[in-house]
Amino acid sequence: MSDAPRKLVGLVLLLVALALPFVLTDFWLQTGLFVMATAIGAVGLTLLVGVAGQLSLGHAAFAAIGAYVYAFTTGESTTTVEGLGLPPLLGLVLAALVAAGVGAAFSPIAGRLRGIYLGLATLGLVFVVRHLLVNLDQWTGGFVGRSVEPFAVPGFSFSNRDPDYLAVAGVEFEGLHRLWYLFVLLAVVAIWLASNMRNGRTGRAWANVRDSETAAAAMGVGVAGAKRSAFVVSSAYAGVAGAMLALAYGRVAPDVFSLTASVDYLVMIVLGGLGSVAGAAVGAVFVTSLPLVLAQYSSALPFLAAPGSGGLDPSTASRIVYGLAIIAVLVFLRGGLAGGARRLRERFTGSTPVPPVDRPVAEEPSRSKETTR
Amino acid sequence: MSYFLEQVLNGLSYGLVLSLIAAGFAIVFTSTGVLNFAHGSVVLLGAYLVAVLHDTIGFWPAVLVGLAGAAVVGVAINALLVRNLADPNPGTAAILMLGVDIVLLTELTRRIGNQVLTLGAPWGASVVRLGDVTLPTGRVLAAGVTVVAFGALWYLFSRTDLGVGMRAAAADGPTASLMGIRLSRTAATGWALAGILAAVAGIFLTSFPAPGVAPTVALSAFAAIPAWVLGGFDSVPGAVVGGLLIGLTSALVTGYEAELEPFLGSGFGEVAPYVVMIVVLLVRPSGLLGSKEAVRV
Numbered sequence: 058m059s060d061a062p063r064k065l066v067g068l069v070l071l072l073v074a075l076a077l078p079f080v081l082t083d084f085w086l087q088t089g090l091f092v093m094a095t096a097i098g099a100v101g102l103t104l105l106v107g108v109a110g111q112l113s114l115g116h117a118a119f120a121a122i123g124a125y126v127y128a129f130t131t132g133e134s135t136t137t138v139e140g141l142g143l144p145p146l147l148g149l150v151l152a153a154l155v156a157a158g159v160g161a162a163f164s165p166i167a168g169r170l171r172g173i174y175l176g177l178a179t180l181g182l183v184f185v186v187r188h189l190l191v192n193l194d195q196w197t198g199g200f201v202g203r204s205v206e207p208f209a210v211p212g213f214s215f216s217n218r219d220p221d222y223l224a225v226a227g228v229e230f231e232g233l234h235r236l237w238y239l240f241v242l243l244a245v246v247a248i249w250l251a252s253n254m255r256n257g258r259t260g261r262a263w264a265n266v267r268d269s270e271t272a273a274a275a276m277g278v279g280v281a282g283a284k285r286s287a288f289v290v291s292s293a294y295a296g297v298a299g300a301m302l303a304l305a306y307g308r309v310a311p312d313v314f315s316l317t318a319s320v321d322y323l324v325m326i327v328l329g330g331l332g333s334v335a336g337a338a339v340g341a342v343f344v345t346s347l348p349l350v351l352a353q354y355s356s357a358l359p360f361l362a363a364p365g366s367g368g369l370d371p372s373t374a375s376r377i378v379y380g381l382a383i384i385a386v387l388v389f390l391r392g393g394l395a396g397g398a399r400r401l402r403e404r405f406t407g408s409t410p411v412p413p414v415d416r417p418v419a420e421e422p423s424r425s426k427e428t429t430r
Numbered sequence: 431m432s433y434f435l436e437q438v439l440n441g442l443s444y445g446l447v448l449s450l451i452a453a454g455f456a457i458v459f460t461s462t463g464v465l466n467f468a469h470g471s472v473v474l475l476g477a478y479l480v481a482v483l484h485d486t487i488g489f490w491p492a493v494l495v496g497l498a499g500a501a502v503v504g505v506a507i508n509a510l511l512v513r514n515l516a517d518p519n520p521g522t523a524a525i526l527m528l529g530v531d532i533v534l535l536t537e538l539t540r541r542i543g544n545q546v547l548t549l550g551a552p553w554g555a556s557v558v559r560l561g562d563v564t565l566p567t568g569r570v571l572a573a574g575v576t577v578v579a580f581g582a583l584w585y586l587f588s589r590t591d592l593g594v595g596m597r598a599a600a601a602d603g604p605t606a607s608l609m610g611i612r613l614s615r616t617a618a619t620g621w622a623l624a625g626i627l628a629a630v631a632g633i634f635l636t637s638f639p640a641p642g643v644a645p646t647v648a649l650s651a652f653a654a655i656p657a658w659v660l661g662g663f664d665s666v667p668g669a670v671v672g673g674l675l676i677g678l679t680s681a682l683v684t685g686y687e688a689e690l691e692p693f694l695g696s697g698f699g700e701v702a703p704y705v706v707m708i709v710v711l712l713v714r715p716s717g718l719l720g721s722k723e724a725v726r727v
Contacts, residue, residue, distance in 0.1 A: 112521055166708065169715045176465070176524060177659050178711050180652075181704030192695030316652075320528055327525050369540070376536040383529030384511060391516035 074241050078234040086233040087305070088349050093240040094301035096341035097247045099325040100334050101294020106323070107332025108255055109287035110267025111167065115179030116295050116322045118186040121314035122159055123152040123296030124205075124303035129196050131206040138203045139195055145208045149300050156296025157289050164285040183316050190311040202310030205303045207232065208239060215239055215304075240301060244338075247294065251334045254290070263287050264332075321345075324379055328386055330393025339394055343382075348375035432562040437685035438678065443569040445677020446576035450631040451654035452661065452669035453583065454624035458504075460600035460664045461620025463520050464512055467527040469628055470651035471534035474643070476500040476629025477549065477636040478538055481643040484550035492550075497629045503534075504625030505618050513614075531648075539645040546642040555638045572634035579630065583623075583666060592619060600664065653680070653700075656707035662717030671718060676703045 078086060102116050131148035132140030143151075160167075166178050190197045197203065207216035216232040254260050265273040266283045274280050303309045325344045329336025351371035390397050451473060458466045476496040483492035507530055515522055553567040586593035598606040599616040607613050628651075635650060636643045657676040661668025683690060684699035691698075710718065 106521070110521065112524060166712055170711065174659075174663070174711075174715070177655060178708060180655060181708045184701050184704045185708070188695060188697065188701040191697065320532070323525055323528060324532075327522075331522075373536055373540050376532055380529050380532030380536065384526060384533070387522055387526045387529065388511060388514050388516060 071241075071245065075238075078237045083233055084349075084353055086237055088346050090233065090236055090240055090305040091302070091349065092342050092345045093244045094298050094305055095322070095325065095345045096338040097244055097301065098295050098298030099322055099329070099337040099341045100247055100251045101291040101298065102322045103326040103329070103332055103334060103337040104251055104255060104260075104263070104294070105287050105291035106326060107330075107337075108260055108267065109263035109284065111284060111287060112176030113179045113288075113291065114176050114316070114319050114323070115163075115182035116291070117314040117316065117318035118179070118182040119156045119160060119292040119295035120299030120302065120318065121186050121190060121309075121311070123156045123299030124309045124314070125190065125197055125299075126155045126296070127152040127300035127303050128203055128205045128309045132203065133206075137195075138198045144211075145206060146210060148206075149208070149297070152300035153293045153296045156299070157293035160289045160292025161285070163292075164288050167284055167288040169281070180316070183314075183319055187311050187315070190314075197309075197311075200311065202308055202313075204308050205306070207307070208236065208304055236304060240305075243297065243301065247297065248334055248338065251294075255332070255334060259286065324383055326393075327383055328379070328393055330395030330397075333393065333395030336393055336395035344379055347378060348372050351375050433685070436563050436565070437681050439563065439565055440569060440685075441678040441681025442674060443565070443573040443677070444681060445657075445674040446573050446670075447631050447634045447673075448654045448657045448677050449670045449673025450576055450579060450627045451651050452658035452673050453580070453666050454627045454631075455654065455658040456661070456664060456666055456669045457620045457627075458624045461596055462508060462512060462617045463523065464508075464527060465520065465524040466624065467524060468507065468531040468534055469624070469654075470648035471531050471538065472500050472503060472625055472628040473632040473635065473651040474538055474645065474648040475503060475534065475632070476625075477632035477643045477647060478542065478547070479629075480633055481547035481549050481636070489550050489552055493633065496633065497626045500625035500629035500632075501622040502625070504621035504628075508617055508621040513617075535645065535648050538648075542643065542645055546644045548642045549633065549637045551633070551637040553637070566639050568634060568637045568639070575630065575634070579627065580666075580670060586623075587666070592616075596620060653703050656703040659707050660710050660717055662719040665717070665719040668717060668719035676706065679703060679706055 077089065081089070098116060098120055102113065105111050105113055127145075127148045129139075130141045130143045130151050131145045132138065133142045134140050163179075163182065167175055170178055191199055207214055209215060215235040262273070262278045262283045263286075265276060265278050266280050270280050273283070299314070302313065306313070321344055325340030326337045327340070328343060329338070329340030348371060351374055355371045386393050392399065451469065454469055454472075455466060458464055458469070476499065479496040479499045480489070480492045483495055487495070507527075511526060511530065512518075512523055515526060551568065553571060556567045558565050558567050558570050587597055588594070595606070595611040596616045596619060598609065599611055599613055603613055606616075631651070631654075632647065635647055640647075653676065654673065657672035658669055659672070660675055661670070661672030679702050680699050683694075683702045687696070687699065
């Protein structure tokens with residue numbers, strides 16, 4: 058497919074996203090904020106897992122770092138928690154930078170391990186970061202977490218105050234509406250950067266390392282450096298996603314960034330199709346909104362019971378649904394939703410495009426390759 | 431001194447249970463190249479089956495059902511899902527297992543609910559006294575059973591055709607296949623073995639001193655991942671070493687938590703295995719006893 062239709066689809070989606078706050082209720086706006094935040098995290102992870110072929114189970118740890126760095130740097134000191142009281146914009150930048158920095162600090166490991174081995178090492182990160190969050194309570198607020206300052210630029214706050222009343226075309230723009238536009242901007246920038254990175258020199262180097270480290274090294278790609286840069290970029294994405302989640306919740310707590318959250322990010326990118334930026338975004342829409350929507354409408358759905366009553370409650374139902382969805386996609390739909398969409402397009406246009414960059418995680422160049430089946 | 435000795439013995443017996451789980455990871459990995467993230471759920475499944483069945487059919491028959499159930503689930507996962515992956519490689523297989531884990535664990539959690547099911551183990555809450563050291567009988571029994579299990583594994587892998595075939599298949603699948611070894615059979619055996627080991631571990635993880643079968647058991651099986659990684663990904667003896675190391679570390683860190691808390695914070699016992707794992711990976715990327723890959727460019 059040439060670039061023009063793809064751009065057109067993107068433009069239409071963007072216009073729809075810009076128009077939505079005029080019609081959506083608060084519940085859907087809130088859901089949309091969570092979706093956009095997790096979509097950015099998923100896009101970062103798909104660069105690492107899908108393009109560079111490095112499995113990571115530590116994505117939530119980097120999101121946690123971003124969220125807490127934002128909360129700490131922008132928050133005011135109170136009797137229980139300290140804060141630096143910096144401007145929110147600086148806080149957001151620091152969230153990305155610190156997450157990237159931690160990613161870089163972890164990269165001696167990331168650069169030496171490949172594929173699933175890295176996945177196991179990053180598994181440890183989730184537990185270590187959680188331990189720190191609970192124990193450094195003068196900065197993080199411990200188990201209960203801490204509240205998060207709303208985002209603001211001088212003269213304008215992305216909350217219900219300052220200006221107290223703001224209306225566009227007769228619709229009052231409250232904090233949720235204002236945050237929506239901020240998040241759309243961040244999402245567009247993040248997705249645009251990610252697509253460029255994936256299709257450019259950097260992404261080709263990553264994909265080369267994924268397909269064969271030996272071949273990549275022979276072609277002059279610095280293998281350890283490429284792995285490190287993929288890890289750092291994906292950490293920065295997670296940091297921004299974490300800060301956005303903190304803004305959307307208005308609070309941060311360790312439980313938001315559990316191992317489950319890491320797995321959820323993986324689910325998003327697998328459903329969407331590993332390595333596909335658009336697929337990651339679509340996966341985020343599905344995984345993030347499903348439990349929220351099921352919970353919101355559980356009373357209207359006959360097969361769902363109220364939480365705690367022993368029946369099938371909304372969060373259980375959604376977990377089973379996406380557990381089954383992963384299995385189904387991996388067994389039946391090669392390349393996830395993005396792969397399915399591509400094959401559908403090829404069938405209609407009859408074209409056979411060049412082999413795409415977004416192939417799934419690399420084969421392990423060890424003997425386990427042959428014994429997988 | 432006796433407190434220290436008690437912690438060490440507790441740690442070693444807990445470590446042996448972990449090494450059962452870690453060996454399951456290693457066997458599945460070598461026989462099919464799959465990182466089995468659903469292993470924790472299989473551990474829970476084995477214990478769950480024993481807990482719900484022991485009232486009606488008695489403890490020992492329930493144990494048999496638990497072991498068989500865990501083995502059958504493992505074999506079925508491999509035959510129905512792993513072998514049918516649209517794009518078979520270790521990465522997608524690992525993610526597939528995450529999916530299987532979500533489904534299994536969510537369903538078991540829903541069935542167990544907020545209750546803690548008792549296992550009905552005949553050794554109950556009794557303890558064994560050796561001098562001034564007191565140990566739960568379950569732990570002593572666990573250590574004994576584990577040693578026997580590893581003895582059996584050693585016999586299988588070094589003295590039987592099936593075990594030697596499995597090692598050949600792990601070393602070089604296509605060549606082993608040309609030599610007449612059926613890879614589907616060695617793979618199924620690997621998954622069944624891992625399931626049985628997981629169920630045994632599950633039974634000991636949920637009997638005294640643990641309160642009973644609760645969904646958190648699946649998470650404590652995650653602590654076996656550091657043990658497996660420490661030992662080297664493809665080594666059963668490595669799994670034993672790793673399990674013992676992790677068991678000792680967490681027992682000592684938990685046992686001396688009060689003394690360690692000022693520097694390490696509370697609850698460090700849960701994190702210690704992962705810290706040890708990260709440190710070891712930094713120094714030896716292929717674990718303590720794992721086989722190294724040499725690549726030159």
